[in-house]
Amino acid sequence: MPHRFAVPLSRRALLRAGGAAVAATALGGTGLAAPDAGALKTGLAGPAPVAAAGELVEVELIAKQRMQRILPEPADPSPLITYADRFPGPIIRMRKGQRLRATLVNGLDEHTSIHWHGIRLPNLEDGVPYLTQPPTKPGERHVYEFTPPDAGSFFFHPHCNTVELLGRGLAGILIVEEPDAPKFDADVVCLVKDWQLDKTGKFGAFITDRGAARAGTFGSLSTVNGAIDPVIEVPANGDIRARLYNIDSTRVVDLRVEGAEAWIIAVDGNPLPPRPLDGWPMGPAMRIDVLFRAPAKAGQTLRLTNVYSAEPKPLATFRAVGPGLPNKRFKPRALPASAIPEPDLKDAPIIPMAFSATAVAQSFDAAALPGLPYADALCLSAKTFWAINQQSWPEGGHERLPPPLVTLEKGRSYIFELANLTPHLHPIHIHGYTFKVLSSDSRKVVPHHADTVLLEPKERLRVAIKADNPGDWMFHCHIIEHQDTGMMGYIRVA
Secondary structure (H helix, E strand, O other): OOOOOOOOOOOOOEEEOOOHHHHHHHOOOOOOOOHHHOOOOOOOOOOOOOOOOOOEEEEEEEEEEEEEOOOOOOOOOEEEEEOOOOOOOOEEEEEOOOEEEEEEEEOOOOOEOOEEEOOOOOHHHOOOEOOOEOOEOOOOEEEEEEOOOOOEEEEEEOOOOHHHHHHOOOOEEEEEEOOOOOOOOEEEEEEEEEEOEOOOOOEOOOOOHHHHOOOOOOOOEEEEOOEOOOEEEEEOOOEEEEEEEEOOOOOOEOEEEEOOOEEEEEEOOEEEEEEEOOOOOEOOOOEEEEEEEOOOOOOOEEEEEEOOOOOOEEEEEEEEEOOOOOOOOOOOOOOOOOOOOOOOOOOOOEEEEEEEEEEEEEEOOHHHOOOOOOOOOOOOOOEEEEEEOOEOOOOHHHOOOOOOOEEEOOOOEEEEEEEEOOOOOEEEEEOOOOEEEEEEOOOOOOOEEEOEEEEOOOOEEEEEEEOOOOEEEEEEEOOHHHHHOOOEEEEEEO
16 A cells, blocks of 8 residues: 555656656655755655556656755855756666666766666666767767666766766666565665765865775765765654665765664665675675664654764664554565576686786876877876786776776676785676675675675685676776776676
């Protein structure tokens, strides 16, 4: 039965970023309160899509600068860059089996693209300038169209000048609903992100040599859904599905729901047999879906806290509202399994992937190089500090596309041995694939499917794929400063 935490979509979901439709559907029609109002009256609670499988979901994403208040007065509103009228947004919800047609409108003064993070999609839709598509220039439009093969919690962002654009808020959420998932009383989205803001509301440096060469340049202000310590309303005594996203460029988080029994039911959108939320560090770009029971009485609260710090840091509050729902004893419920191709480990070659500092840091003047047929100064850093298999992205003076890290045979299974030769954490992401995390030489690993995995210092970790999706696929660290300064390459599946 519908309730005020689930607003139905129209039969043909036409979302216009920046218009009334995105407020009513992409944000669930929930009346998202502005951060300067003091608290969010609700989380980004999900609408219940009703369109039949096979129908088209259309969205227009207008990338441009928009002023929005993150810090309270007397600070000024900050010059965010977003795809919708407000951060966070848009949040696109669709059913598995529906087709997405997303039109990027570039309202920036630089070229851009959209990478659909975590989706097993055709290579031409992956959104990497110069590798899978020409860049979308200022004033131009580019249409992405694909049918997500898996349900889950995904997101999207640019893949050039990412450190600044993502730092200023250029990201959106794509949620693909399971057709036969258990019923929850609310489905909320919590986007954890830091902002590099001074006390006046102006942005500081998104990248520094010191940060890029170490653990990253950390933001000065932590938020959930763009708000400082928001209050997210949930139905009293309700079973809550919370989709927890780390969309920061640098920070690692380990989240807890204090005051409730909470269970992880998905990792990077991929179902996981329910396990207690008692330690699952998430690097940038990683997500977990969590299930918990809201407090039984209106006004009672729970805390979302990051414990990956010297002292636990509260991030948001879940507050129970309304009459208590007649739920009986709480029991975690599993999501339906995804149809991710299972790699054949018996015949899988092992491919070493060593993540290290460069032997010699390099420095380039990308703007002065002639031609740049495969890249330009927006897609390249002027300096390199990092490497994969002793190759920094890119080599050859930035004038040509470097060779792939490895070429895989289509249809064959492979094991990547990810070796972290540095004293820093690296969340490693492979485009176009959902891999299976197998084992580690330094810790006990829960076997699971993911698109990004956090590699600990000095760790060797094995993941496997079945190379069924042909194309050139980026392979990189998702600490954006590491990605931009060399810790990136691509694999070719042919």
